[in-house]
Amino acid sequence: MSLKIAIVGCGKIADAHVEEIRKIPSAQLCAVCDLEPIMAEQLAVRYAVPRWYSDVAKMLDAEKPDVLHITTPPQSHLSLTRQAVAAGCHIFLEKPVALRHCDAEAVIASVADAGRKLAVNYWPRFEAPALELRRLYETGVLGKPVHVESSIGYDLGGEFGLALQRDPEHWVHRLPGKLFQNVLDHVLNKITPFLDDDHPFIQAIAWRGETGPGAAAGSELLDELRVIIRGEQTSAYATFSAHARPVGQTLRVYGTKNTAFVDYAARTVVLERKQTFPSALGRLFPPFLVSKDYLRQGMKNVSSFSHARFHFFDGMRRLLTEFYSSIEKDSPPPISYAEILRVSAMMEQIFEQVYPEVRA
Amino acid sequence: MKVLVTGAGGFLGTQVVARLLAHGYTDIRCFLRDPGKAERLLALTESYPGAHLELCYGNLRSKSGCAMAVAGVSLVIHLVAGMKGAPAELFADSVVVSRNLLEALEARDDIPITETRVVLVSSFGVYGVVPLGRGARIDETTPLEEHPELRDPYSHSKLRQEQLFWEHQRKDGFELVVLRPGVIYGPGGGAFSSRVGLQIGPVFFHLGGSNLLPLSFVVNCAEAIVLAAGHPDSAGQVYNVHDDGLPTASRYLREYKRRVKRIRSLRLPYFATRLLARCLQAYHRRSQGQLPAILTPYKVAAAWGGNRFSNAKLHALGWRQLVSTPDAMAQTFDYLRQQNAKQ
Numbered sequence: 001m002s003l004k005i006a007i008v009g010c011g012k013i014a015d016a017h018v019e020e021i022r023k024i025p026s027a028q029l030c031a032v033c034d035l036e037p038i039m040a041e042q043l044a045v046r047y048a049v050p051r052w053y054s055d056v057a058k059m060l061d062a063e064k065p066d067v068l069h070i071t072t073p074p075q076s077h078l079s080l081t082r083q084a085v086a087a088g089c090h091i092f093l094e095k096p097v098a099l100r101h102c103d104a105e106a107v108i109a110s111v112a113d114a115g116r117k118l119a120v121n122y123w124p125r126f127e128a129p130a131l132e133l134r135r136l137y138e139t140g141v142l143g144k145p146v147h148v149e150s151s152i153g154y155d156l157g158g159e160f161g162l163a164l165q166r167d168p169e170h171w172v173h174r175l176p177g178k179l180f181q182n183v184l185d186h187v188l189n190k191i192t193p194f195l196d197d198d199h200p201f202i203q204a205i206a207w208r209g210e211t212g213p214g215a216a217a218g219s220e221l222l223d224e225l226r227v228i229i230r231g232e233q234t235s236a237y238a239t240f241s242a243h244a245r246p247v248g249q250t251l252r253v254y255g256t257k258n259t260a261f262v263d264y265a266a267r268t269v270v271l272e273r274k275q276t277f278p279s280a281l282g283r284l285f286p287p288f289l290v291s292k293d294y295l296r297q298g299m300k301n302v303s304s305f306s307h308a309r310f311h312f313f314d315g316m317r318r319l320l321t322e323f324y325s326s327i328e329k330d331s332p333p334p335i336s337y338a339e340i341l342r343v344s345a346m347m348e349q350i351f352e353q354v355y356p357e358v359r360a
Numbered sequence: 361m362k363v364l365v366t367g368a369g370g371f372l373g374t375q376v377v378a379r380l381l382a383h384g385y386t387d388i389r390c391f392l393r394d395p396g397k398a399e400r401l402l403a404l405t406e407s408y409p410g411a412h413l414e415l416c417y418g419n420l421r422s423k424s425g426c427a428m429a430v431a432g433v434s435l436v437i438h439l440v441a442g443m444k445g446a447p448a449e450l451f452a453d454s455v456v457v458s459r460n461l462l463e464a465l466e467a468r469d470d471i472p473i474t475e476t477r478v479v480l481v482s483s484f485g486v487y488g489v490v491p492l493g494r495g496a497r498i499d500e501t502t503p504l505e506e507h508p509e510l511r512d513p514y515s516h517s518k519l520r521q522e523q524l525f526w527e528h529q530r531k532d533g534f535e536l537v538v539l540r541p542g543v544i545y546g547p548g549g550g551a552f553s554s555r556v557g558l559q560i561g562p563v564f565f566h567l568g569g570s571n572l573l574p575l576s577f578v579v580n581c582a583e584a585i586v587l588a589a590g591h592p593d594s595a596g597q598v599y600n601v602h603d604d605g606l607p608t609a610s611r612y613l614r615e616y617k618r619r620v621k622r623i624r625s626l627r628l629p630y631f632a633t634r635l636l637a638r639c640l641q642a643y644h645r646r647s648q649g650q651l652p653a654i655l656t657p658y659k660v661a662a663a664w665g666g667n668r669f670s671n672a673k674l675h676a677l678g679w680r681q682l683v684s685t686p687d688a689m690a691q692t693f694d695y696l697r698q699q700n701a702k703q
Binding site: 019039310311 | 646
């Protein structure tokens with residue numbers, strides 16, 4: 001039996017959802033919806049989706065989907081989630097979960113109370129190198145995590161960056177955490193698996209970069225963010241930069257045994273090992289060992305490419321597959337709600353520090 | 361009569377405002393998103409001291425911006441369109457924006473909509489050229505694209521935009537004039553239309569070969585728009601807009617290399633492009649989109665199949681080319697050479 005899937009919100013990211021849903025044999029995309037009928041129509045026409053709507057209540061009533069993908073701006077996530085779970089849907093939610101942490105808690109509570117399931121689109125966590133990192137951690141290769149550095153770049157000159165800079169009414173400007181709020185999930189959700197404190201110490205600073213290709217004349221948007229996080233056992237740095245090049249996504253996990261470095265753009269995981277050779281020999285071999293790791297990763301990527309498993313959103317396909325499977329088998333969803341809420345709470349704490357009006 | 365020009369700060373918009381002033385229009389509202397582009401519009405008024413340019417900043421994605429734009433105008437020249445970006449962005453910038461503008465016209469109570477004239481700048485991309493075969497002549501009677509989803513998102517969004525205008529025209533009864541330019545070029549514009557070829561990595565793949573390029577120099581295009589906007593016989597009509605004496609894609613590329621800079625190009629004949637497109641499409645399907653279907657046989661036939669073009673209807677309206685094609689190309693290449701030197 002295949003799951004009936006519907007999407008609400010037909011902006012840019014909805015394309016990725018449609019493409020990944022279509023790769024999953026157990027899922028059938030039945031309809032799309034947007035308050036703006038032109039946007040719903042264009043998505044349906046381009047992807048031959050059977051039906052489109054401009055009223056989500058009508059869609060839920062007519063289609064009775066098993067899962068609703070919510071790809072609208074976060075301002076509407078809570079109300080749409082409540083409406084959808086009341087109609088019996090499971091929820092696949094675009095990040096960020098909600099405007100405020102209390103709303104995120106309400107999202108989770110409404111899903112749990114209705115006996116439905118929810119997953120948030122933390123797709124980089126399900127990319128092949130992220131899974132390899134998880135394996136290294138779970139099999140003890142890294143030892144206990146000591147420190148984590150998670151970094152993400154952003155291109156304000158790219159499609160989305162230009163769109164939000166040109167439009168002062170863009171929904172990103174109305175987020176409490178502005179630009180950071182639309183991206184920071186992907187920085188913090190890579191840290192939380194190694195730092196399970198509910199209330200870690202957080203110190204954040206942000207500013208507007210003055211130079212570089214992303215600088216936009218007249219824009220007041222803060223676009224550089226640094227965060228220091230300290231839990232009981234593990235510390236972390238989180239970095240968001242709109243000016244550093246190349247634009248990338250990386251994670252370094254320092255363990256008591258070894259350190260792993262993950263490059264999400266290049267899709268590589270490299271292990272920085274403790275040296276066993278003495279003296280100068282110990283300094284001689286590491287570059288070759290690292291090169292060997294990169295070569296192995298490169299060959300793995302070639303193999304993935306040749307088997308058509310090297311798509312940009314391959315992680316989303318994996319996440320969706322696991323989420324749909326959890327619905328069919330009634331097993332726990334792929335990302336725990338506690339972790340989703342920890343990410344949300346950390347984000348709120350950061351925004352309170354960099355945008356004082358959030359605290360007010 | 362107050363005239364509204366949307367997208368007035370853009371490449372074409374500035375020239376349209378210049379031609380409006382040259383045609384004697386004195387009350388022009390320039391609607392633009394970027395205040396940084398106001399300077400060159402204001403510079404135009406130096407030659408027309410009696411003219412009043414009202415600069416109006418905003419975004420037509422917002423309904424309040426549209427209401428502000430249309431207040432008190434009886435002629436609307438709508439140039440705004442999404443040119444690049446994700447498909448959703450193109451539809452939002454071309455179609456949603458147009459719908460907002462049309463609804464603002466319907467909602468206002470200062471001038472009846474039936475006494476309003478709307479000029480839409482559409483595109484050659486709306487024509488359904490693929491079923492016609494290679495070498496077919498494109499004029500205003502050529503059928504519109506029936507499978508826009510198989511074309512590039514820009515053409516798809518422009519077709520939907522034009523359809524929207526006709527739908528509203530039938531409902532509201534305003535005067536609609538549609539112009540469909542080919543490739544608009546000139547100082548301030550880009551170097552290559554995809555009809556010449558595609559830059560992929562360090563190599564320019566020359567795909568247009570000996571096809572005619574339906575070039576429309578930006579000044580000539582603006583002249584056509586302003587002429588049609590004010591002509592009593594143009595209501596309800598569609599006009600193709602391109603210059604006379606069109607060059608081939610090969611000649612354009614050759615001249616570019618001679619006058620602007622040497623670039624590494626690879627000529628792909630049409631049959632080879634088709635073959636490549638078939639392979640890419642098959643791979644795209646088999647790999648479930650691991651590589652994007654930049655080329656498909658349908659897109660190749662639409663972009664590089666090779667057509668002949670007619671601007672006879674525009675000529676019959678009284679349009680004359682202000683800048684000859686050799687002069688227009690020379691001006692364009694001079695500009696591109698200067699830009700290249702700056703870089």
